[in-house]
Amino acid sequence: MGKAREINATQDKQTIETRVRALLERMSLEEKVGQLNQVQATGPNVVEDLAPAIRAGRVGSVINVVDPEAVKALQYIAINESEQGIPLLICRDVIHGYKTVAPLPIGQAASWNPDLVRDCARIAAEEASADGINWTFAPMIDIARDPRWGRIAESLGEDPYLTGVLGAAMVDGFQNSANGGADTLVACAKHFAGYGASEAGRDYNTTNIPENELRNVYLPPFHAALKAGVETFMTSFSDIDGIPATASDFLLDQVLRREWSFDGAVVSDWDAIHQLVIHGLCENDIEASYLAAQAGVEIDMISSAYERHLPELVEQGRLSMDRIDTLVGNVLRVKIRAGLMDRDVMALPEEPARMKGLNLVREAAQQSLVLLKNERATLPLDVETLKRVAVVGPLAHEPAEQLGTWVFDGDAERSVTPLMALESMLAGQVEVEHVRALETTRSKDRSGFEPAMHAAQAADAVLLFLGEEAILSGEAHCRADISLPGVQAELVRHLRAAGKPVIGVLMAGRPLALGSIIDQFDALIYAWHPGTMAGPAIVDVLFGRASPSGKLPVSFPVMSGQVPIYYAHKQTGRPASPETVIHIDDIPSGATQTSLGMTTFHLDAGYKPLFPFGFGLSYTHFDYSDLTLDKAQILMGERVRAEVTLQNSGDRSGTEIVQLYIRDRFGSVTRPVRELKGFQRVSLEPGESQRIAFELSTDDLAFYRRDGSFGAEVGDFDLWIGPSSTDGLHASFRINA
Ligand code: BGC
Numbered sequence: 001m002g003k004a005r006e007i008n009a010t011q012d013k014q015t016i017e018t019r020v021r022a023l024l025e026r027m028s029l030e031e032k033v034g035q036l037n038q039v040q041a042t043g044p045n046v047v048e049d050l051a052p053a054i055r056a057g058r059v060g061s062v063i064n065v066v067d068p069e070a071v072k073a074l075q076y077i078a079i080n081e082s083e084q085g086i087p088l089l090i091c092r093d094v095i096h097g098y099k100t101v102a103p104l105p106i107g108q109a110a111s112w113n114p115d116l117v118r119d120c121a122r123i124a125a126e127e128a129s130a131d132g133i134n135w136t137f138a139p140m141i142d143i144a145r146d147p148r149w150g151r152i153a154e155s156l157g158e159d160p161y162l163t164g165v166l167g168a169a170m171v172d173g174f175q176n177s178a179n180g181g182a183d184t185l186v187a188c189a190k191h192f193a194g195y196g197a198s199e200a201g202r203d204y205n206t207t208n209i210p211e212n213e214l215r216n217v218y219l220p221p222f223h224a225a226l227k228a229g230v231e232t233f234m235t236s237f238s239d240i241d242g243i244p245a246t247a248s249d250f251l252l253d254q255v256l257r258r259e260w261s262f263d264g265a266v267v268s269d270w271d272a273i274h275q276l277v278i279h280g281l282c283e284n285d286i287e288a289s290y291l292a293a294q295a296g297v298e299i300d301m302i303s304s305a306y307e308r309h310l311p312e313l314v315e316q317g318r319l320s321m322d323r324i325d326t327l328v329g330n331v332l333r334v335k336i337r338a339g340l341m342d343r344d345v346m347a348l349p350e351e352p353a354r355m356k357g358l359n360l361v362r363e364a365a366q367q368s369l370v371l372l373k374n375e376r377a378t379l380p381l382d383v384e385t386l387k388r389v390a391v392v393g394p395l396a397h398e399p400a401e402q403l404g405t406w407v408f409d410g411d412a413e414r415s416v417t418p419l420m421a422l423e424s425m426l427a428g429q430v431e432v433e434h435v436r437a438l439e440t441t442r443s444k445d446r447s448g449f450e451p452a453m454h455a456a457q458a459a460d461a462v463l464l465f466l467g468e469e470a471i472l473s474g475e476a477h478c479r480a481d482i483s484l485p486g487v488q489a490e491l492v493r494h495l496r497a498a499g500k501p502v503i504g505v506l507m508a509g510r511p512l513a514l515g516s517i518i519d520q521f522d523a524l525i526y527a528w529h530p531g532t533m534a535g536p537a538i539v540d541v542l543f544g545r546a547s548p549s550g551k552l553p554v555s556f557p558v559m560s561g562q563v564p565i566y567y568a569h570k571q572t573g574r575p576a577s578p579e580t581v582i583h584i585d586d587i588p589s590g591a592t593q594t595s596l597g598m599t600t601f602h603l604d605a606g607y608k609p610l611f612p613f614g615f616g617l618s619y620t621h622f623d624y625s626d627l628t629l630d631k632a633q634i635l636m637g638e639r640v641r642a643e644v645t646l647q648n649s650g651d652r653s654g655t656e657i658v659q660l661y662i663r664d665r666f667g668s669v670t671r672p673v674r675e676l677k678g679f680q681r682v683s684l685e686p687g688e689s690q691r692i693a694f695e696l697s698t699d700d701l702a703f704y705r706r707d708g709s710f711g712a713e714v715g716d717f718d719l720w721i722g723p724s725s726t727d728g729l730h731a732s733f734r735i736n737a
Contacts, residue, residue, distance in 0.1 A: 011180075016336050020329045023084065028057075029311055029321075031084055032328045035060035037307045038091070038267065038299050047073045057082045058307060060331060061089035061135070061299060066409060071132025072346045079345070086332070087340040091135040094174075094185060095154055095406035096120065098127035100357030100414060100532050104404040104509055105140065107368035107528030109156040109553035110616070112657045112679055114169035120364050121173025123357045125185040128409075130351040134338065135186040136174055137234060137267075141167035141221040142191055144554065145564040148201025150477035153405050153509030153529070155196060157553030158566045158613060160217050161676045164224030171228040178229045180339030183349040189225035190234035191269060193251055194218050198238055201563065203476045207238045212669055214240070215704040217568075223260060231264040231334045235297060237272055244279045246272040247288075252296035264337075265330045267299040268292060274303035285309055293319055298327045358414070358533055365530035365537030370550035371523070371617040378501045378523040380544025380619055381461060388431040390455035391419055392495065393465035393488075394438045395507050404529025405474025405509055414532050418465055418505065421535030425543075433459065441468055442486040449494050456498035463542070464492060464504045464521075470529060473509025482513045482560045489517045496520050505538055515558030515610050526552075544619060549655035549681070551616035551724065555609040562605050567613040567725035568672035574599045575673075576607035614659050614676070614724035620650030620686065627721055627729035633736055636712065639697045640733050644721040646682055647689035655683040660694045661725060663718040668706035674725055677701075694721070698735055 024032070034053075038061040043049060047070050053059045054077045065071055071090050078088045096102045102120040103110075111117065121138075128136065141163050144155035156163040167189070174187040194214060198205040209218060222233070233256065236245035245251055246268050256262045276288035289309040292300070300306035313319040335341055371379070381389075395401055399415035422432050433455045437448035456462045466488045471477060483489070484506075496502055504524040506512065518524070525548065530537055540546040557565050580597030584604045587596065601607035623646070630641040646658060660678035664671040678694045696719075701712040714737045722728020 016333060019336055020332045023332055024325050027084060029314060031057035032324050033307060033310045034058040035328045035331045036299055038063055038301045040302045041065035046070050051077050054078050055081045057084055061091055063091045066131050068131045068348055075345045087345045089135045090133050092133045093406055094124050094128045094136040095138045098124045098409050099411040100361055101403045101407050101410040102361045102364045103368040103531045104153050104529045105156055106153055109166055110370050110550035111367035112551055113367055113681055114165055116364055116367060117166045118169040118173035119360055121170040123360050125174045126183045126352040128185060129183045129349055132348050137188045137190060139167045139170035140190050141225060142196035143218050144196040145566045146201035147482050147510040147563055148478050148480060149198055150473040151475055153473040159676050160220040162553055163221040167221050168224045168228035171225050171230045182343055186231045186338045188232040188234050189222050189230045191236035192222055192233045193236055194240050195236035195238050201478050203478050204237050207240050209240055212704055226260055226262055233266045235268050235272055237269050239279060244276055244281055246297055247276050247281055247291035247295050249295040257296060263333060265298040265334045266296055268297050268301050270301050271303045273300050273305045290318060298330050361531050362533035362537050365533050366540055366546050368528055368530060368550050369541050369548050370526040370552055371548040372526050372611055373521055373524040374617055375522045381542055383429045383543055386430050386460050388459045390459035390462045391422060391432055391434045392437050392452045394436055394440050395467055396465035401469045402529055402534040403531055404470050416533055416535040418535045418538050421539040425539050437491055441488055444487050446487060452495060453498060456495045456500055459500055461501045462495055467506040467508040484512055492517055492520045511554055511556040513557045513559045547619040547652055547654040551614050551657045552611055555613045556611040558605045558610045565609050568675055570670050571673050572600050576601040581606050612724050612726040618654045620648050620652040620654035622656040623647045623649045624722055624729050627731050629731050629733055633734045635736055636698050639695050641695050642719055643691055643693045645689055646692050648684035648686055651686050653685045655681055657681050658692050661720045665716040667713050
């Protein structure tokens with residue numbers, strides 16, 4: 001680490017550019033194209049299979065080789081047997097952990113804890129780099145407002161600000177503040193851009209995002225990642241306004257290079273250069289290569305189109321050598337800045353101590369849990385008074401499922417399941433009876449209902465572990481109906497008849513639509529897929545050894561048909577309000593159209609989510625009071641300081657995530673009804689109170705305006721500080737010219 005820091009310190013911009021130019025001068029066209037070529041490792045003879053191409057300088061990066069001996073052998077060939085001796089980028093999707101798995105990104109986002117998110121990325125980097133991996137395809141910072149889209153699991157939720165802050169923390173963790181050390185991974189901001197808006201929440205689908213919304217909602221997290229020093233970007237599979245992202249000169253050249261001055265590398269998504277042909281944007285791989293290279297894709301992930309066609313495009317004079325040099329220079333710059341050219345990449349760092357990772361992901365899992373409901377203080381459970389619990393459901397003891405999606409290397413043997421944790425942590429105190437009841441969350445066989453009922457009747461409380469297996473979310477795993485799969489809802493209703501407290505722990509890769517079942521739970525914890533240490537984290541919270549502190553990073557719909565539903569929606573000209581909403585069951589017979597509220601709502605679902613963005617309960621109670629602003633009016637360039645008193649008025653210690661929202665009351669383009677602009681995690685003992693301060697500058701209130709420029713506008717603003725996106729104390733201020 002010390003050595004790496006020294007290397008970086010001496011690597012000023014000029015030195016790096018001199019090194020890049022010197023390399024380019026020595027390289028043949030074939031070798032240059034090699035740096036743009038990413039190949040995959042398949043089959044048992046990876047080294048033998050890839051050796052000739054690497055030796056010839058025709059490969060710059062290799063995806064999916066995780067055997068450290070194979071990595072070392074490949075790096076050896078690249079460094080010692082190829083003419084230029086340039087090390088390889090060895091890439092892998094290390095998304096939320098490597099062998100030790102942290103909660104899904106959407107779960108980590110529920111912690112609203114950038115330090116913790118950074119630490120999770122750090123430990124993943126330490127574990128993965130020990131196997132020779134030096135590049136991860138994370139963070140995924142696509143704004144995800146449609147939970148039908150399976151990839152919402154990998155996202156940091158619906159909000160640009162929260163996603164930006166947490167995405168930047170992940171970048172910093174993987175790259176360890178870009179120190180170029182052996183235990184770091186080059187990070188990759190993906191998918192640039194707009195992928196989360198895939199129509200109907202169906203993966204890979206077309207997106208329709210007007211430029212103003214693209215700039216105000218979808219692009220800001222990528223800009224935040226860039227400011228955090230992310231070295232690479234990945235293009236999105238999707239098209240916007242008729243142009244697939246992999247050929248979008250608007251996104252890759254105009255925004256990324258010209259406006260943001262990005263000087264790292266862009267990688268296509270898997271086979272996405274070839275898929276330009278399938279999109280119907282061009283006729284063949286030659287044209288696809290031309291379009292991607294012109295737009296600014298440096299690295300071709302596995303389609304081999306670049307390798308096959310870039311040389312001829314240069315020979316035909318369609319692509320200039322300058323263009324090729326720019327692309328290759330961007331890749332070389334990443335390799336230099338990541339320290340690959342200066343350290344011995346065959347000397348792999350030690351794997352970190354296992355306990356370090358386990359302790360961290362346990363803490364992360366605990367902070368990712370969101371308490372959605374807790375009637376009559378059902379939770380926490382009391383080991384002193386509880387004699388027996390029934391543990392029911394297909395997800396109580398599934399070491400692999402609790403890891404969630406994108407865990408190629410996750411070691412399920414390390415998993416501690418809720419059942420294991422309940423049995424070991426309650427041994428000698430509380431009896432645990434486990435009935436699976438359903439084979440999977442999708443099963444429709446009800447024969448397990450009766451044994452579950454017996455267990456419920458014999459117990460003091462029923463703990464139901466339900467939700468979705470890992471396979472039901474993630475890439476290419478989308479659902480149109482996002483209610484609880486199979487007959488799980490029936491199982492809940494069935495067990496309710498036992499008359500015992502029904503406590504749900506739902507594990508899933510997306511917000512589920514719980515409107516029709518929520519009333520059946522006395523208490524409900526939303527656990528996402530919590531990772532390796534799901535069990536201890538959940539038991540800690542169930543039994544009050546820790547107070548839940550998670551808050552939703554995404555809105556929960558009442559029913560599937562409401563999506564997309566998100567807090568930062570526009571006001572519209574006809575906003576809904578409780579007085580204007582009517583339910584389909586209440587429409588009087590013979591009513592005419594005009595007797596209904598003429599506002600924006602659904603007859604069967606109203607207009608509110610079941611649980612709003614930012615929502616989450618605690619075992620204690622927090623009071624907000626005395627919101628003050630230091631100024632009621634500010635000028636452009638000035639700041640306003642908002643302060644509030646937060647008191648823990650309950651009788652347990654706890655952590656509150658204090659949220660600051662604003663609304664720009666009118667603008668040259670319509671503005672969201674609320675926007676998150678800050679948050680703080682605050683831990684308080686019972687009775688303790690603290691004054692919490694936020695500072696907002698007019699830059700924080702800037703947005704892309706009607707004329708395309710970026711800046712704040714004069715006018716009135718609302719400001720709220722509170723516990724969620726639909727709550728809080730209110731104040732207002734004005735920006736004057
Ligand atoms: C995904 C990317 C991923 C890549 C490499 C693609 O299918 O969209 O997010 O990084 O595969 O595995």
